[in-house]
Every structure is written in structure tokens, then in C-alpha cells.
Amino acid sequence: MKSTGIRIYGKDDLRLENFELPEIKDDEILATVVADTMCMSSWKLAKEGEDHKKTPANLAQNPALVGHEFSGKILKVGSKWANKFFENENYVIQPNLARDDTPFVPGYSYPYIGGNATCIIIPNEVMELGCLIPFKGQAYYEGALCEPLSCVIAAFSSQFHLIPHTYNHTMGIKNGGNTLILGGTGPMGLLAIDYAIHTDKKPKTLVVTDLVADKLARAKELYPSSEVEMKFVNVDGLSIDEQKQALLTAVDNEGYDDIFSMVSVSPILTLAGQLLRADGCLNQFAGPMKKDFSANLNFYDVHYNFTHVAGTSGGNATNEAQAAQLIAERKVNVAKVITHVLGLDATSETILHQPEIGGGKKLTYVGHKFDRIAIDQIATNSPLGQILTAHNGLWSPEAEQWILANTDAIDS
Template identity: 40%
Template sequence: MKTKAVRMYGTRDLRLEEFELPQIKDDEILVKIMSDSICMSTYKLVEQGKNHKRAPKNIDTNPVIIGHEFSGVIVEVGEKWKDQFKPGMKFAQQPALNYKGSLASPGYSYEFFGGACTYCIIPHEVMELGCLMPYDGSFFEASLGEPMSCCIGGYHGNYHTNKRNHDLKTGVKEDGYVLVAGGCGPMGLGMISYGIQLEDHPKKIVVTDIDDAKLARAEEVISVEQAAKNGVELCYVNTATMADPVKELMELTDGHGFDDAFVMLPIKPVVELCDKLMAFDGCMNFFAGPTDNQFSANINMYDVHYTSKHIVGTTGGNNDDLIEANTLAAAGKIEPAVMVTHVGGINSIIDATLTLPQIPGGKKLTYTQFDMPLTAIEDFGKLGKTDPLFKKLDEACKKNRGLWCAEAENILFEHFGVEY
């Protein structure tokens, strides 16, 4: 079986190549990849090359397939798994393996397993950990299930204490104040989408950014009114326009401070701003992974001791988080599509990955079975004046508040003759 894949050979060395996959073993599964969204973590991987903790040291001779936010269809099943999986089944997958303490993960560590390809092989450890999951829905939502599971894992990773005993309560504080700092990127939108639908929801979620256009889009796709229907007060603010951000953000909590804060950008002033805003027993989650392994910020350790401030960091989700993400998306309680601003084909993956921080907007969603330039959803209308494909895509998205959707996905598959 031949596959076409984007492979990493070293720092910023990505190549789109066609090569032969080996025959699967009895404990492996061959899959056809349909969609793969591009994660900032992949950009960080490519910037570090073999120096990344998850990358093998021999990638110059044994390159790895990049991409870990993917979904597709099962093609061939090894003998060991034939009772559980069948050819033709759609799947979602959880890339955070942690198999016997190994950091190996699809999109970082495997020659024949990753998302930026047409076909790949699911290895035995994925199967043994239950990280391959049958799925029934749009491929793009399964791809976005992984980043949403990271957001859900972030919420579950926060915790609070009490002074009566040493019991810890995980999750954000019910009826509390939540800060999503630098929260208008795709992962920030995931945080908001999940937070406003919680049954034990916070009283208020404050989302900060310094870009009015990003704030406007965030409020358009996750409105204040939508949050209010779920009993959550949602507030978008531009801290760049504030004379005294600490004072003005504290006022949004009536002087209480934030019970939970998610740091969505690995920027020193953002970390230090959040640190100054925490309430008693507040939990600050450093969610954004830095590229610089020497990154640091000044934290008030006096408050850590005397006001029970907690500092945690979460990365990735687990199987339960992915199941929750897919279940909530299927029920319409969260909307992963709010993350997506660009769509492209397999030929767009290299340039999009290498220049990811410079491309405005949110998630870059790619479909790996065909070529297509990376295109902003907001440009569909303009392109549709001369291109019938983009006219159809524009009409489909406009029916869905300007968001990517299953109808648009199916239009692409029909146009390019993709079967599954």
C-alpha cells in the first residue's frame, strides 16, 4: 500500500513524499486518513526537530509523519482486533498515549503513524490503550475532538482545596470566576465553548486579547447571549486598551479575583498578569506550551504560601476527555467548528505548518486525500464569484453562521471524488 505523507527529517525540514507502507501485523490496523487539523504543537516540534522530547534522534534517516489531530476510515484490520473493528468504520483517536512511560506519540515519533498522510498504520500500543475509537460523525469534528479534549483536560486538571481537610476538588470552581487569558485563538475558543456549557458552571468567564478583530470574531461565534442562556456571564475585553489591567480586571470580579485562570499564550507578561489576579485558593493553569525550554516568569510565592494559590500545567487529554468531547459535539453542546478559520488539502500542510504563527485566524483544517490551497473561510465568497466550488462552500458555511460544517465537508469530498 502506497501512502503520501508529510514527513519531518529535521528542524524545519518537511517533505511531502510518496512511499510504501509495510504490510500490517496481526496487532495493527491500516487506516485511510480523511482530515487532519494543524496544531501549534506541531509547529513547535518542527522548530526543534530531533531536539524535541517526542522526536526520535534518527529522523534524518527515519523520518516521522507529522500531524496528530486526525480522523478517517479503517481499511484493514489485523487478526487480533477483528472482533472489535471492521473495514469501513470511521474512527477518532487519542494521540496522548503514555505507553509504558514512553513519550512516543503519533505526529511526533512514528515512521508510519501520523495524520498528515493519505494512509497510515495504527500500532499495537494504540489499540492496547483503547486510543482508537469508533466514531460516527463528520471527519473534521473527530479531528477537532483531540484539541477539544485538551481543553477539557485543562478544566479537569484544575483543582481547589479546603481548610477542613486535605481533600482536593478537581475542576473549575462552581459559581466562580474564570479568566481565559489570550483566549481568542482556537484553543481559547475551545475553552470558552466547553466552559459555558458546564452543569456546575462558573458565574463569569472573562476572555482577554489585545486584538479587536479577534475579539469581535470570538464574540460572533460564541456570543454573550449564548452563554447567558446557560447561566454564564461572558465578557470579552481588550487589555491593551486598559490603563490599569490588574485593577480593571479585578473590578470584573467585584474585587474577588479569579478562582481559575487559563494562560493561553506562553508570554511572560500574560503569566505575570494572571498571577496578580488570582483569588484565595485560585488555580492558575499554564496551558500554553512554550517553544523555549528555558521559559520562565515571576510568580508571587508569598501568595502561593499564604493564599493557597495553585499553579498547574496541563497538556493533552486522555481517552475520557476525547469521549466527552465527541459526545458533547454530537449533542450540540459544544461546537468545535468555532476553532476553524482555514481549510486546505495535503499540499498546503508544509507551508501552513512552517508559518503557522504568522497566519491569522484559528485552526487550519486540512483534508489529506486531495490538493487544495489553504483558504480562509471568510474568502470563500470572493473566490466564489469565479469558482463554483467556493460558491458552494460559501453558501454552506453562511447557512452555519459562517462556520465550517458537515455540508461543506461533503461538498469537498464530492468535488474531488473522495470515497469512504
């Protein structure tokens, strides 16, 4: 079977090309990809190329398919998995295989599996590790965003706090505590807000910071809550000391039980450590670009006040399944983080220019070709604009169906 996909050959070298898929083995599954979303990890991969820890040796001779946040439909199931997965079943994949023997994962390392390809072969290890998950949601974009949400679930699950009068811990954010999301109006920050106000353990107060007033206002509009006190703090132009005062004032000088840093900025991490109350937990969510990234931390507080640090890199299979269930049950609306839609032919350029493009999640409809569209720029009197208006300007299953029916298909 032929497929069309984007492969990485080296630094800034992404190529859209046609290629032949081999026949699947008895322990493999053939599938289509319908939707893929991208994050800054895709940009980092493109920039690092052969130096990325997840790419194969001799990348120029062993190109890998890119895209790790995707969903689609199963076409054919090898005999080993015929009693567990089925033709025409919709699926999502947790790309973080968490293997001990290799860092290789879908979307970074394999020649025949990645989110930016019209057809893929899912290898045995994905199923063996529980990372192929049936999806019951209403739209493929929802499935593609299971992976980002799984990262948020993993981060919240990794938080830990002491059980009083013991050195044992309870996992998760502190129920009824104060939670701070630093730099929280990007797509991952928005997903974190959504999860925080809909998960079982909820903070009493959730504070979100950013440097852009419009982004904070949009976040406030998108995520109201009757159960959690929401505060949005603009730190633009404030010194570190002024930020500290503003953030302490937001919680009546109580400090924070849980802090998630969506940025990798040393002074901000140092500030975060100062904002922790006793037994507070700081989570470095953003992946630093530099391997020597560091920040100052008060170890007096670590010893006497039991403050601590956590961090996660991606989710796992359990987190992916949790995300798929939350989305399918309509408890979390991941459409709120989508700001652009595009066809596969516009994907390479979009990956390479994500920082300049800005906005939230970029959604690729993999089997189609059309230029990148900012959804807030779509004319309200157009057919797609009317659909968006009916959904408060958000992407929706109806918008997805319009795109699939009204844009040109990729020729494999």
C-alpha cells in the same frame, strides 16, 4: 498498499512523498485519514526537528509522519482486535499515549502513523492504551478536532480547589466561581470558552482577554450564554497595572477562582498570580518554547491563601472519548474555530508559516489537493460560499461533503 504523506526529516524539512506501507501485523489496524487539523505544536515540531523530544534519533534517516489531530475510516483490522474494531468504522486517535517507556507518539515519532498521510498503520500500543476511539459525529473535521478539545477538557479537569476545612481537594473549576481566560481568542481559547459554558461545572462569570478588538467581538458573537455572565476585555495598550485594574473591575474586585493562560509571557503569568482569590488555581495552558521559562509567584499567597498552579500537556484517552461524545451530541460546535481549509499538497507550507498566516484552525482534507482557502474570503455567490452562508459563515458537514466531491484526489 501505497500511501502519500508528509514526513519530517529535520528542522524546517517537511517532504510530501509516496511510500509503500508494509502488510499489517495481527495486532495492527490499517486505516485511511480523511481530515487533519494543525496547531502550533506542529509548527514547533517543524522548527525543532531532530531536537524535539518526541522525534526519533537520526531523524534524517528515520523520518516520521506528521499530524496528530486526525480522523478517518478503518480499512482492515488485525485478528487481535477483530472483535473490538471493524472495517468501515470511523475513528479518532488520542496521540498522547502517556507511556512511561518512551515519549514517542503518533504524528511526531512513527514512520507509518500520522494525520498527514492518506493511509496509515495504527500500531498495537494505540489500541492497548485505549487511544483508538470510534467516532459517531457527522463529519470528519469534527473528529479531527476531538484532540484539541481533549486538551481543554484535560486542563479544566486538572484544576483543583480545597474542600472547606480540609486539605482535600475537589477537581475541576469552581462551580459558580469566576474564571479568566488570558489570550482567549485563539482556537484553543475559543474551545475553552465553548467548553466552559457547556460543561457541568460552569463559572458564574467568564472573562476573556485579547489584544485585538475584532477577535474579541467575534468571540462574543460566537459564544453567547444564558447561564454564564460573559465579559470580553481588550487589554491592547494597557500597562500591567491597568490590566490588573480592568480585570478586577470585571468581577467587582472579587478576584478569580480559575485562570487559564493561553500565552507564555512572564509578566502576564505574574499578573495572573496576583488576580487569584484565596484557593484560586492558575493553569499554564500554553506550552512554553523555552525550557527556562519562568515567572514570579507570590509564595506568601501560596502558603496562607492556598493559591496553587496546575498545567497539562495534551489530553488522555478518557478526555478524547469525552470530546468525541460532546461533539457527536452537538453540545460543542468545533466548526467555530476553523478558519482555513486546504489540501495535503498545501500542508507543509502552511505548517511552516502558521504564525504569519494567523487565524484559527487549519483543516487539511488529506486525500485531496487544493490551495489553502481562508473561509471568510470565499465568494458568497459561489457554491461553497452559499453553503457557508447557510451556516452563519461556519464550516459544516455540508461544506466538507462539497470539498470531498469537488476537489482533486491525491494520487497515492
